[in-house]
Amino acid sequence: MTDSTEQLAPMPADWRRALAVVAHPDDLEYGCSAAVAAWTDEGREVTYLLATRGEAGIDTIDPVTAAPLREREQRASAAVVGVSEVVFLDHKDGVIEEGLALRRDITAAIRRYRPELVITLNHRDTWGGTAWNTPDHRAVGRATLDAAGDAGNRWIFPELAERGLQPWDGVRWVAVAGSTTPTHAVDATAGLERSVQSLLEHRSYIEVLTDQDPEAYCRTFLTANAQGVAARFGGRPAVSFEVFGR
Ligand SMILES: [Zn+2]
Numbered sequence: 001m002t003d004s005t006e007q008l009a010p011m012p013a014d015w016r017r018a019l020a021v022v023a024h025p026d027d028l029e030y031g032c033s034a035a036v037a038a039w040t041d042e043g044r045e046v047t048y049l050l051a052t053r054g055e056a057g058i059d060t061i062d063p064v065t066a067a068p069l070r071e072r073e074q075r076a077s078a079a080v081v082g083v084s085e086v087v088f089l090d091h092k093d094g095v096i097e098e099g100l101a102l103r104r105d106i107t108a109a110i111r112r113y114r115p116e117l118v119i120t121l122n123h124r125d126t127w128g129g130t131a132w133n134t135p136d137h138r139a140v141g142r143a144t145l146d147a148a149g150d151a152g153n154r155w156i157f158p159e160l161a162e163r164g165l166q167p168w169d170g171v172r173w174v175a176v177a178g179s180t181t182p183t184h185a186v187d188a189t190a191g192l193e194r195s196v197q198s199l200l201e202h203r204s205y206i207e208v209l210t211d212q213d214p215e216a217y218c219r220t221f222l223t224a225n226a227q228g229v230a231a232r233f234g235g236r237p238a239v240s241f242e243v244f245g246r
Helices: 027-031 033-043 061-079 100-113 135-150 158-164 194-198 203-209 214-231
Strands: 017-022 043-050 085-089 117-121 175-178 184-187 238-245
Touching: 017 027, 017 100, 017 135, 027 033, 027 117, 027 194, 033 043, 033 061, 033 184, 033 194, 033 238, 043 061, 061 085, 061 194, 061 203, 061 238, 100 135, 117 194, 135 175, 135 194, 194 203, 194 214, 203 214, 214 238
Parallel strands: 017 043, 017 117, 043 085, 117 175
Antiparallel strands: 175 238, 184 238
């Protein structure tokens, strides 16, 4: 662990478009949607790219039923924080393979949306060395970090150029949410309540997950997370990221 009082830097602000790439519906809502709300308030464009529809995420609902339900909930959840474009890839929930097919799909999206900032979720084996991460999070996080470079190289995935997706070498940062070694943070004050409402849109998932009142559960979880970062961000509740510059 790093020094627990060392101050985090404010996130870079000189960008207009972000692409957030995660494995499952709810990954961004657990991870960083208060930051997304703050960004869209400032007029920035944020697009969500999900590798799966989270169809294997609810034990009591079979995947065929869960996929469209979770897709709907994700779109509603994105709308709460000002994100209107949500794109789903057709990788299979729980068994996403880290490999060229995934990298190509993410590269294609980066070339299409031309973001300066790419967001993803913890790509490491563990959450802080104590809890094992899921294979989907590892695969998508790592492939996203890789694809940020692939997007700018015309000789990698040349078939994408044939589909009209020209190289985009404009990604300046990849910011990893949920990292236990963060470097930067975004003030969560303005976006916190919307992040609660955004997570709450994943109702079918949350109702199975907890016996608590869903809204109280979302508020408690996200407030604790934001307060947990405050000591390292001038006392302000915040969302932290580990930023990789490019
Ligand atoms: Zn997930």
